[in-house]
Amino acid sequence: MATQQKVAVVIPCFKVKNQILDVITNIGSEVDRIYVVDDCCPQNTGDYVKENCNDERVTVLHNPVNLGVGGAVMNGYSAAIKDDMAVIVKVDGDGQMDPKLIRQFVAPILNGEADYTKGNRFFDLEEIHAMPKMRLFGNAVLSFMTKLSSGYWDLFDxxxxxxxxxxxxxxxxxxxKISNRYFFETDILFRLNTLRAVVIDIPMDAKYGDEESNLKISKIVGEFLVKHARNFSKRIFYNYYLRNMSLASIELPLGFVMLLTGTFYGISHWISxxxxxxSTPAGTVMLAALPIIIGFQLILAFIGHDVSSVPKRPFHLTMRFWR
Known part of the structure; x- marks a missing residue:
């Protein structure tokens, strides 16, 4: 490949010693550099790769302390940027992702169609049954929350x-500023939206083997809710009040004010x-119902505008004109 078209793969490693060599072996010739990032792994995966892997493309990086998947990926990104790699692919070291799909993830970026691509295990409905039911439900909920907080309404998983x-x-x-641990993939979408980067889904199948999961749903639910709310607030402020203003900038606050006013007015009179x-007079009922209906319609109008505002022009193409 030409220098400007070089592709790198970053593999964050934590408790994946049994799978890492197979993952590296299956990475095709389209990849120029492979960064194996040992995130202070108790299995010393990085040293294991150095001792047992002869692939000249492999560079092993070590985090002195455990930073989580986000911290490991950021370390790999930094190394790839320094080495002037054009596209940086992130693949987990647990063997759940098929390296043969790397070409499909890279192509839209090299073709100028996207800035960032991500997998979507929900594209093929016939393959969804392979996913554990609890994980399926959790991803559906997280996907809706992410649409709100990131602004990428056309993405899933x-x-x-x-x-x-x-x-x-x-x-x-x-x-x-990007979250280092399990919120990393979601947080980076929010950061990409602030850049107005184009993101697209790439269909893929999920694989579940003997890998050890480090994610405990019960421990991250509260954290995810708080961070989604924070990112949603920041995105709305950045996109609708700081950088630009439109009719949607009025619809959202006015809708919430009317919805809350009608709700509290109706509840107070119902209690009274x-x-x-x-019995509550019909006029009072209408005074409560009307602002609720109008407020709800204004919020729906804002959502409609937000959905239509998904970035369309790749950020990296715009950057070429700034140089």
């Missing part, structure tokens, strides 16, 4: 870690009527 990114986009990410035993 937000926690999918099979991704690829253009170097010029990765260079503009705030490495010190219940305690006094006197």
């Amino acid at each position: 937000p926690t999918n870690g099979f991704t690829a990114i253009h170097r010029d986009v990765a260079k503009h990410l705030p490495f010190n 009527s219940a305690s006094s035993g006197v």
